[in-house]
Amino acid sequence: MSAENWLEQLHDNGYRVTGARRAVVDTMYGLTRALTPTEVHETARKKYRALGLVTVYRTLEKLEELRLIQRVHQPMGCQAFIPAGIGHQHLLLCKNCGEVVFFEGDDLDALTTAIAKKTGYKIEEHWLQLFGLCANCRE
Amino acid sequence: MSAENWLEQLHDNGYRVTGARRAVVDTMYGLTRALTPTEVHETARKKYRALGLVTVYRTLEKLEELRLIQRVHQPMGCQAFIPAGIGHQHLLLCKNCGEVVFFEGDDLDALTTAIAKKTGYKIEEHWLQLFGLCANCRE
DNA sequence: TACTTAATGAAAATGTTTTTCAATAACGAA
DNA sequence: TTCGTTATTGAAAAACATTTTCATTAAGTA
Numbered sequence: 001m002s003a004e005n006w007l008e009q010l011h012d013n014g015y016r017v018t019g020a021r022r023a024v025v026d027t028m029y030g031l032t033r034a035l036t037p038t039e040v041h042e043t044a045r046k047k048y049r050a051l052g053l054v055t056v057y058r059t060l061e062k063l064e065e066l067r068l069i070q071r072v073h074q075p076m077g078c079q080a081f082i083p084a085g086i087g088h089q090h091l092l093l094c095k096n097c098g099e100v101v102f103f104e105g106d107d108l109d110a111l112t113t114a115i116a117k118k119t120g121y122k123i124e125e126h127w128l129q130l131f132g133l134c135a136n137c138r139e
Numbered sequence: 140m141s142a143e144n145w146l147e148q149l150h151d152n153g154y155r156v157t158g159a160r161r162a163v164v165d166t167m168y169g170l171t172r173a174l175t176p177t178e179v180h181e182t183a184r185k186k187y188r189a190l191g192l193v194t195v196y197r198t199l200e201k202l203e204e205l206r207l208i209q210r211v212h213q214p215m216g217c218q219a220f221i222p223a224g225i226g227h228q229h230l231l232l233c234k235n236c237g238e239v240v241f242f243e244g245d246d247l248d249a250l251t252t253a254i255a256k257k258t259g260y261k262i263e264e265h266w267l268q269l270f271g272l273c274a275n276c277r278e
Numbered sequence: 279t280a281c282t283t284a285a286t287g288a289a290a291a292t293g294t295t296t297t298t299c300a301a302t303a304a305c306g307a308a
Numbered sequence: 309t310t311c312g313t314t315a316t317t318g319a320a321a322a323a324c325a326t327t328t329t330c331a332t333t334a335a336g337t338a
Contacts, residue, residue, distance in 0.1 A: 120274030135259030
């Protein structure tokens, strides 16, 4: 996996590889902190001056559609994006610096079965997110 | 607990009880589906015609501050509010009709301890949310 | 190299949330 | 009850965020 590979995936899905998209992909690829569309615009414009904010929105939309990036929900807002985890993963976020770590291995089967029985719901998905302080920020 | 009690809590915290606030509180109290500020405005205006959208935003802000309501995060958007659960509770949402059920009793200690050890993070909170179909909507 | 058409940036439109401000009304004090 | 202080209000404007429109540009294929 590399930024070049993301561009290939765009191409393979019938999307053209343009300078604007290269700049956005280069900005997003490998990020460990979520960025808002405006932040992506500011950063990517250093690589491609003419880049418009509208194109950032449109490119993020396509990267999300290809599941290369995903939206991050936080108390402060839910418009930021990071590279997507692979398979079923959850997030751990540092409240101080915003660093994002993926983890897997939650076993919520017992819980969901119990809740399903109690409520009559058919449970199809779950969101689990942890918040804390990363090794650097816990001082 | 009743809508009247929410108004008392506003009063006890130094806020005045007005017609506009009554209408918003009456709308929010007892809801089992999340409403956006605009939806609250539309509904509450049936009880208090002159109600402005701005006042809805301001009242929701205060109810959230008093922890009487809380924001609900969903794939489609994160601007909707419902009456808050008591203590540490999680949400189960029906994907079809939007009905919200609270539950407790998750035990994530083993998981968070393991993740904390693996990542070096100090874990302070977690969000857990289940999505599915309620008894009515699963047909 | 030329052609087709997806992609672009700018501007405008739309939608949401916040701020400003003069008028109003809640509510404690008299 | 009445009065006075001041929090609250709605309207309008401002500030932001996101989407749409459209003429121009450039990617990728023939």
